[in-house]
Amino acid sequence: MASRRRTPSAPQRRKPSDEAPVAAAAKAAVKVRDNGGPKGRSLTSGRPSFPASGERKTAAPDASNSASRKLVPSRRKSRSVARRQAILAAALDEFSQSGFAATRLDDVAVRASVAKGTIYLYFRDKESLFQELVLDMLAPLVSRIQVLGAIEIPVRVLAERMAELFVREVYETRRKDVMRLILLEGRRFPNLAEFYYREVLAPVLTAVRANLKCAVARGEAAPGLARFPQILVAPGLIAVIWSGLFDAYEPLDVRAMMETQIELLFARAGEGGAT
Amino acid sequence: MASRRRTPSAPQRRKPSDEAPVAAAAKAAVKVRDNGGPKGRSLTSGRPSFPASGERKTAAPDASNSASRKLVPSRRKSRSVARRQAILAAALDEFSQSGFAATRLDDVAVRASVAKGTIYLYFRDKESLFQELVLDMLAPLVSRIQVLGAIEIPVRVLAERMAELFVREVYETRRKDVMRLILLEGRRFPNLAEFYYREVLAPVLTAVRANLKCAVARGEAAPGLARFPQILVAPGLIAVIWSGLFDAYEPLDVRAMMETQIELLFARAGEGGAT
DNA sequence: AAAAAATGACTGACCAGTCAGTCAGTAACC
DNA sequence: GGTTACTGACTGACTGGTCAGTCATTTTTT
Numbered sequence: 001m002a003s004r005r006r007t008p009s010a011p012q013r014r015k016p017s018d019e020a021p022v023a024a025a026a027k028a029a030v031k032v033r034d035n036g037g038p039k040g041r042s043l044t045s046g047r048p049s050f051p052a053s054g055e056r057k058t059a060a061p062d063a064s065n066s067a068s069r070k071l072v073p074s075r076r077k078s079r080s081v082a083r084r085q086a087i088l089a090a091a092l093d094e095f096s097q098s099g100f101a102a103t104r105l106d107d108v109a110v111r112a113s114v115a116k117g118t119i120y121l122y123f124r125d126k127e128s129l130f131q132e133l134v135l136d137m138l139a140p141l142v143s144r145i146q147v148l149g150a151i152e153i154p155v156r157v158l159a160e161r162m163a164e165l166f167v168r169e170v171y172e173t174r175r176k177d178v179m180r181l182i183l184l185e186g187r188r189f190p191n192l193a194e195f196y197y198r199e200v201l202a203p204v205l206t207a208v209r210a211n212l213k214c215a216v217a218r219g220e221a222a223p224g225l226a227r228f229p230q231i232l233v234a235p236g237l238i239a240v241i242w243s244g245l246f247d248a249y250e251p252l253d254v255r256a257m258m259e260t261q262i263e264l265l266f267a268r269a270g271e272g273g274a275t
Numbered sequence: 276m277a278s279r280r281r282t283p284s285a286p287q288r289r290k291p292s293d294e295a296p297v298a299a300a301a302k303a304a305v306k307v308r309d310n311g312g313p314k315g316r317s318l319t320s321g322r323p324s325f326p327a328s329g330e331r332k333t334a335a336p337d338a339s340n341s342a343s344r345k346l347v348p349s350r351r352k353s354r355s356v357a358r359r360q361a362i363l364a365a366a367l368d369e370f371s372q373s374g375f376a377a378t379r380l381d382d383v384a385v386r387a388s389v390a391k392g393t394i395y396l397y398f399r400d401k402e403s404l405f406q407e408l409v410l411d412m413l414a415p416l417v418s419r420i421q422v423l424g425a426i427e428i429p430v431r432v433l434a435e436r437m438a439e440l441f442v443r444e445v446y447e448t449r450r451k452d453v454m455r456l457i458l459l460e461g462r463r464f465p466n467l468a469e470f471y472y473r474e475v476l477a478p479v480l481t482a483v484r485a486n487l488k489c490a491v492a493r494g495e496a497a498p499g500l501a502r503f504p505q506i507l508v509a510p511g512l513i514a515v516i517w518s519g520l521f522d523a524y525e526p527l528d529v530r531a532m533m534e535t536q537i538e539l540l541f542a543r544a545g546e547g548g549a550t
Numbered sequence: 551a552a553a554a555a556a557t558g559a560c561t562g563a564c565c566a567g568t569c570a571g572t573c574a575g576t577a578a579c580c
Numbered sequence: 581g582g583t584t585a586c587t588g589a590c591t592g593a594c595t596g597g598t599c600a601g602t603c604a605t606t607t608t609t610t
Contacts, residue, residue: 076575080589101376102463104565115591117568126566184459186520188374193520201521222542224535230517230527231536234509241512242505245461245468246476252505260499261506264540267497351554351609358555379599390557392602401600556607564598572591580583 084122086112091133096177100130100185130185131192137178141169142199148207155215156266158208159232163258166236171243171254179240205229225265235261359397361387366408371452375405375460405460409467412453416444417474423482430490431541433483434507438533441511446518446529454515480504500540510536 090112094103105126109116123129144165148158170176186193212226225231239254246252365387369378380401384391398404419440423433445451461468487501500506514529521527 076589083589097462099374099376099459099463101374105567106565116566117592118590120567121589183516183520187372188377194524197521197524202524222539224538228510228532228535230513231510231532231539234513234536235503235506237516238505238509238512241458245458246472249469249472249477257503257506260503261509263499264497264506267542354609355555380601381599384558391600392558393556395601396555552610554607554609557603557605559602559604561600561602563600566595566597568595569593570591572589574587574589576585576587578583578585580581 083112083114083118087114087119087122087129088133088136090114091129092137092174092177095130095133096181100126100181100188105129127189131189134178134182134192135195137175138196138200141175142203144169145200145203145207148204152211152214155211155221156262158211159262159266160259162204162208162232163236163255163262166233167255167258171236171239176240176243180244183237183241204233208232221266232261232265358387358389358393362389362394362397362404363408363411365389366404367412367449367452370405370408371449371456375401375456375463380404402464406464406467409453409457410470412450413471413475416450417478419444420475420478420482423479427486427489430486430496431537433486434537434541435534437479437483437507438511438530438537441508442530442533446511446514451515451518455519458516479508483507496541507536507540 087108090108091103093111094108097103103126105119106116108129109119112119119129123132148162148165151158153161170179182192182196186196208229209226212221212229215221216223216226235257236254239252239257242252243254362383365383366378368386369383372378378401380394381391383404384394387394394404398407423437423440426433428436445454457467457471461471483504484501487496487504490496491498491501510533511529514527514532517527518529
């Protein structure tokens with residue numbers, strides 16, 4: 001816990017080009033940038049109604065006041081959006097390289113080609129940056145998952161689709177790093193873990209479990225699997241961890257591994273099927 | 276929360292001491308407390324012949340010079356060993372609660388009922404403490420594992436024994452936290468990850484793979500499994516991660532899950548026919 | 551009393567977060 | 581089109597709290 005808001009009065013700033021006090025006064029009247037405000041805590045607070053990745057600052061887009069004049073987002077706006085993205089991208093690099101605690105915002109700033117202060121224009125603080133990063137990356141996945149639960153298909157097909165979805169949308173993208181981040185930093189960010197459980201894990205598990213129960217009833221799957229759907233996903237998780245730590249010593253073909261796992265689990269039911 | 280220290284490596288530390296060369300020389304002549312030295316880097320350097328958890332400081336024990344005098348470890352010695360253990364225990368608590376970077380040695384000291392300086396009597400620095408902690412905790416396991424590879428038994432039995440060993444010796448002990456720590460900090464401590472791979476993972480995988488190959492030849496197991504022995508261990512890893520993050524929302528019965536996994540994987544061979 | 555062990559106040563690097571000041575863009579007016 | 585006024589995004593030097601590591605001093609052991 002360090003420096004917080006403090007409301008001191010005279011910070012004897014000494015800018016090299018000291019100017020007339022007039023300017024300062026004028027500025028003071030205008031100031032009140034109040035950055036943190038725009039999008040708020042999202043998930044930091046008790047109410048974690050995750051923010052859906054919508055816009056945060058530069059609130060009013062095209063359709064509002066100057067609609068007639070400028071349909072074009074105006075150079076400023078688009079620049080600002082790009083900045084936000086640049087910061088997030090840099091943050092992802094740094095966080096996944098060093099973890100939350102060891103990441104310096106100075107480094108993030110450098111990587112994003114931005115001044116450190118700029119980060120605070122877009123994110124309340126380091127923690128906020130971290131959480132928004134995770135949320136932004138996960139949001140698209142969340143919507144995909146809900147779809148997945150609705151359909152009624154053979155377990156094995158479901159498993160295969162999930163595996164494919166996982167490999168394509170997580171393992172082969174930066175989301176892999178995000179997932180690792182959650183797995184690793186989750187303890188320090190209980191609401192992040194909670195969010196992940198609520199929006200990603202629970203839905204997936206519930207869907208799989210429901211499907212499995214039917215499958216078990218039809219004799220397509222073993223009852224044990226319905227109790228521990230985690231088993232189905234386990235290789236994916238292994239892969240994420242493995243790739244971060246041991247790929248140098250022994251690379252792992254995730255796709256093949258997940259396929260193998262499915263093959264093994266459903267071998268009995270699907271007949272000697274295989275190939 | 277502010278400032279976290281940066282993480283390991285940090286070669287450019289500034290050592291406040293860089294005083295006049297004279298003083299330095301004097302110090303070198305006298306001092307030489309040289310704490311870290313005794314057991315050294317063990318794994319920090321390139322040659323990681325892991326230290327086996329033997330003694331480190333108070334080097335010469337009973338059998339050497341004063342053997343005739345003191346067969347009894349001497350109060351001092353045993354006290355010092357106890358201290359070391361206390362510090363390690365405290366460190367385990369703190370590290371597994373906060374991770375490497377966010378752990379303060381002041382807290383470790385308090386928890387161990389020791390002054391901060393005392394820690395530096397036993398460990399060269401924070402990083403050293405961390406690595407020795409991990410090594411000490413893992414060493415007993417390593418010897419256990421080598422035994423495991425030698426014997427020639429049915430895969431399923433092997434799998435069951437491994438699962439049991441894992442649950443009893445890792446999951447239900449503090450080693451679970453150590454494992455999490457490795458997963459968590461492995462990227463920042465490549466030699467730690469390397470050590471873990473070399474001494475724990477690789478032997479286990481090799482043993483399992485060898486055994487599986489025979490089993491496959493005998494028709495006791497599917498060939499896919501021999502390619503990805505990781506699949507066998509996956510639920511264990513899941514359990515470790517899960518218990519740290521989501522146990523509050525949905526507890527997980529590891530033993531049952533691992534048993535289920537084994538059941539599922541060997542179901543075909545075990546009952547379907549074809550012994 | 552000497553030696554070893556232990557202590558904890560202290561130092562200085564470090565870094566999250568701040569804010570006075572700058573200037574590119576935009577708008578308004580000629 | 582050109583000129584001027586205004587806005588707010590951006591900057592980066594700076595602050596204050598933090599903490600790894602040190603060492604002169606005190607305590608304990610022999």
